[in-house]
Amino acid sequence: MTDWEKCVEFHGHACGGLTIGYQAVRYARSLLGLTRSPDEQVVCIAENDACGVDAIQVILGCSVGKGNLILRVMGKQAFSFYERASGRSVRLVLRRAPEGMTKEESFRYYQEHEPEELFDVKPAVLPVPERARIYRTLTCEGCGESVGEAWVRLRDGKCLCLACAGSGSES
Numbered sequence: 001m002t003d004w005e006k007c008v009e010f011h012g013h014a015c016g017g018l019t020i021g022y023q024a025v026r027y028a029r030s031l032l033g034l035t036r037s038p039d040e041q042v043v044c045i046a047e048n049d050a051c052g053v054d055a056i057q058v059i060l061g062c063s064v065g066k067g068n069l070i071l072r073v074m075g076k077q078a079f080s081f082y083e084r085a086s087g088r089s090v091r092l093v094l095r096r097a098p099e100g101m102t103k104e105e106s107f108r109y110y111q112e113h114e115p116e117e118l119f120d121v122k123p124a125v126l127p128v129p130e131r132a133r134i135y136r137t138l139t140c141e142g143c144g145e146s147v148g149e150a151w152v153r154l155r156d157g158k159c160l161c162l163a164c165a166g167s168g169s170e171s
């Protein structure tokens with residue numbers, strides 16, 4: 001099975017969005033010299049949570065649970081890749097595609113272009129997050145549920161979770 005076939009199987013359909021992620025991985029691999037080694041420490045920050053993210057999970061093995069796939073949803077087709085060992089990184093930003101393409105045309109457009117034609121290469125600006133930290137668990141005084149202390153807010157002398165603190169007060 002090719003990488004692309006694996007992506008389609010995981011994602012459930014072949015689409016332009018998946019192709020964007022697939023092409024971003026191809027480009028990042030060649031720019032950063034990534035191999036297929038499974039223990040390679042690659043971190044990806046995706047600035048969207050669209051179809052393309054699935055290709056990054058499948059090919060690079062990045063995942064939200066492992067902490068090496070971070071979704072900073074900002075509505076941009078931009079992906080930053082970091083290789084921990086070498087400290088090298090790159091941010092790939094999708095260029096604007098021609099307007100008015102149908103779904104099929106856009107799928108073909110992303111399939112038929114080389115990654116160098118699709119993305120601008122920029123320096124990665126977002127810092128690589130530390131590995132998952134262990135937070136103390138507190139009990140919210142509003143709902144009584146357990147909550148990691150980093151997500152607790154003090155409101156009128158009470159320790160509240162974000163859901164309880166959010167009701168009617170600014171952060």
Ligand SMILES: [Zn+2]
Nearest residue numbers: 015017018051
């Ligand atoms: Zn899709």
Ligand SMILES: [Zn+2]
Nearest residue numbers: 140143161164
């Ligand atoms: Zn609460």
